[in-house]
Amino acid sequence: MRVAFAGTPEFARAALERLPAAGFTVPLVLTQPDRPAGRGMKLQPSPVKQFALERAIPVAQPRSLRLDGKFPDEAAAARDALLEARPDVLVVAAYGLILPQWVLDLPRLGCLNIHASLLPRWRGAAPIHRAIEAGDAETGVTIMQMDAGLDTGDMLLEERQPIAPDDTTASLHDKLAALGGRLIVEALELAACGGFQPVKQPEQGVTYAHKIEKAEAAVDWSLPADAIERRIRAFDPFPGAAGQLRGETVKLWKARAVMRGRGSVEPGTIVALDEHGVGVACGEGRLELTELQRPGGKRLAAADFLRGFPLEPGERFTP
Template sequence: MKKLRTVFMGTPDFAVPCLDMLVREGYPVAAVVTQPDRPKGRGQKLAYSPVKEAALHYNLAILQPDNIKNDDFYNQIAAIQPDVIIVIAFGQFLPQRILDLPLQGCINVHASLLPNYRGSAPIHWAIINGESMSGITTMYMDAGMDTGDMIIKAATPISPVDTTGSLHDKLKDLGATVLSDTLQKIAAGNAPRVSQNDIEATYAPLLCRNTERIDWHQPAIAIHNLVRGLNPWPGAYCKHQNKLLKIWQTRIVNESSPCSQPGQVIGITKEGLVVETGKGTIELLEVQPESKRRMKACDFVCGYSLTIGNMFE
């Protein structure tokens, strides 16, 4: 079966396994489109995106347009005459004339079971909301935000100890497998096309600073899920003695016990400290004081002389 001529559009690490799969399975990747190099770190040196690093490894043609809506970029892609454009966490919305270019359409690999969690942060929000399942959906792209007709869905469970980081790694590998199946069906002419039910849609918007703030009046399970959902980036935080404290790992002690002082330390353990919430208690296991590295919560207790009765804001 003839392999589809592809243009690959992606930027972060999540997209790399799909590019690896295309090369491994012999798809002709005519160009890789990724975001321009960005300053990074204390030295603000220009850094390549993970997709650019992979494309350089495979000696593929690389395009890094500042704006994919301009005529120069359109003409470059039109000259390639791709059968399909594959888009995975690219970082810009595609204009309609790009969507209309490839004969077999533009295919997106999305990290949720659509129509649930449309948007830019589906992995984070699945964990934050305490979901037990996630997955990958491939779809034909249209002008909406993750509203296109679905091709293949594949589900994977979310374990109680999963973080956004661990679920991300599961889904990026699953994405490559689902994309491979999708392209084979498209080439064979038997790819399904299933409309999404907009009434059932939920959304995964960009994270904001207020999302990251721990509200100790929330139940223990909600705080625990928030911490998991913001690990390894950007991190859930609270205040201790007017300084920022990030919380990276927690364990629920009791989900339902009534509490009188949410945010109050009520116990010191071998591994950390137990804090009251709006409903139940939670043990802090890994924290990061302002301007410091991550540390075990038991070391934080010793180093900052925490005692029972201390309050987190």
């Protein structure tokens, strides 16, 4: 089977790596254009492109696939590359571009998407972050037959993944990336023998995982402690939850929620300090910050952080 692939970040690379290993021919990879990164802001290839180059797989990097859009020449070149690749199926994982109808129709088996949620919950751009933020007990991976809607296609395979109490987006991402790579191989093996049994998504239970914005990093201390703790885990590694303290933006990487009802202290006020954490009053309960980071510094356990940045009870994180 000839399997073209469209994806960009590490989540997608984990799936792409599984395809040649499982015996599938990958004649073409589509990925986002190189982006500036690092201190020197030099152009860097995506993780998917890096793997494709290592395996000498042809790569196309159009800024759009719309033949009537802003970059019609790039879209036409990508279409020519796909036609030449003659894929039986296109696997899509966190690609970052909308696929127009001509792409969906081109492979004889259509386009299969690796989506990091249990559809129809958390359709959209940030399903891992939003599942943790919402306090979901589990998530998973769905292999979906793509259609013109936003993550609305028929489901082909699904597997659940518990969300651990200490899971961050980083740790859960790695679990789901490995799961997605295994499931897409199973799906392609089913496709090879005509074994698909598509299931329509339920109409009830639809939620949308909106893109994470940098502005969400600022902690709202009026929220309950457990909600803030979930957001800290959800925003690790990006954008990183943060609070303003003495005019500095302090990143908050780990915390424990201590729920003891609504106190009389202004939310954001430091109420306790010891080697185990920095206790901060919240709208409900208290949050013990156990790993923090100053601008330009490293992530530090609370005790090490306090040695370099001594605090006093009564100081307050400001909006």
